[in-house]
Amino acid sequence: MKPSITALLLTLGLASPMFVHAQDAPAKKPASLEEINQEFSNLPKKTREEYAQKIIKVQNLFNQKRIFDALEKIDELDKIYPNHPAALNIKGACYVEIRAFDKANAIFSEILRVSPNNTNVLFNLAEVDFVTKNWESAEKRFEKIIPLLPKQNKAMIRLCEFKLLLCKLKLDKKEEALALKNKHDAWDDSPFYYFSRAAIAYDADDKIGAEKELRNARYVWKNDAALAAWQDTLIEFGYIRSFYGGDTEESQED
Numbered sequence: 001m002k003p004s005i006t007a008l009l010l011t012l013g014l015a016s017p018m019f020v021h022a023q024d025a026p027a028k029k030p031a032s033l034e035e036i037n038q039e040f041s042n043l044p045k046k047t048r049e050e051y052a053q054k055i056i057k058v059q060n061l062f063n064q065k066r067i068f069d070a071l072e073k074i075d076e077l078d079k080i081y082p083n084h085p086a087a088l089n090i091k092g093a094c095y096v097e098i099r100a101f102d103k104a105n106a107i108f109s110e111i112l113r114v115s116p117n118n119t120n121v122l123f124n125l126a127e128v129d130f131v132t133k134n135w136e137s138a139e140k141r142f143e144k145i146i147p148l149l150p151k152q153n154k155a156m157i158r159l160c161e162f163k164l165l166l167c168k169l170k171l172d173k174k175e176e177a178l179a180l181k182n183k184h185d186a187w188d189d190s191p192f193y194y195f196s197r198a199a200i201a202y203d204a205d206d207k208i209g210a211e212k213e214l215r216n217a218r219y220v221w222k223n224d225a226a227l228a229a230w231q232d233t234l235i236e237f238g239y240i241r242s243f244y245g246g247d248t249e250e251s252q253e254d
Helices: 033-041 045-063 069-080 085-097 103-116 119-131 135-148 154-168 173-179 194-201 207-220 222-237 249-253
Strands: none
Touching: 045 069, 045 085, 045 154, 085 103, 085 119, 085 207, 103 119, 119 154, 119 207, 119 222, 135 154, 154 173, 154 194, 173 194, 194 207, 194 222, 207 222
């Protein structure tokens, strides 16, 4: 199965710090945030604007799943200003998409050295643990990131809570998973209500009940894009089959 970080990937802003990647300068530690921001702001305005335009194109390529095209464009960005976190974060996400998890983790971990509470990178690290089925680590990471997310970013908070619920199911923490399921009602303005109940039903081998909840979600949320990340999560977890097949728990056990 091809893992997905999903369209909800949050890239770092251009005001975010950059650092010198260890692979490029192994003897040099990342500079302080102040020094890094100052260095980028000292670039000519035209150069910064060019960088901003190019990174938007890179993000669009990633969202379109044109992973190798995105990686190629990131190389162009590095010629303007190497290893900016905005580019590195997308680069790490690209590596996750092609299952180069070691490279992805190395990039995300390096960013955290200069920005330890960066929620974008914390989410990506949690997602790597999730798609590689490292449930204990994923649980800890999602528990850490949820309180750090801005309250206005409700979509990401609910998605993280859903992934946390799934981790708890895998870790046989059923009571905690049920408590999460009951945390929000149908008026929450989020797919969480339906997908959390579908997950609990799948866990209880109630496929009919689970599929009913998913149908309800599709009825309420008629925009497929709004459900894409949630659907991908169930595929990653193994409860439903992707278009490519071979993704359910049964197929993984064969």
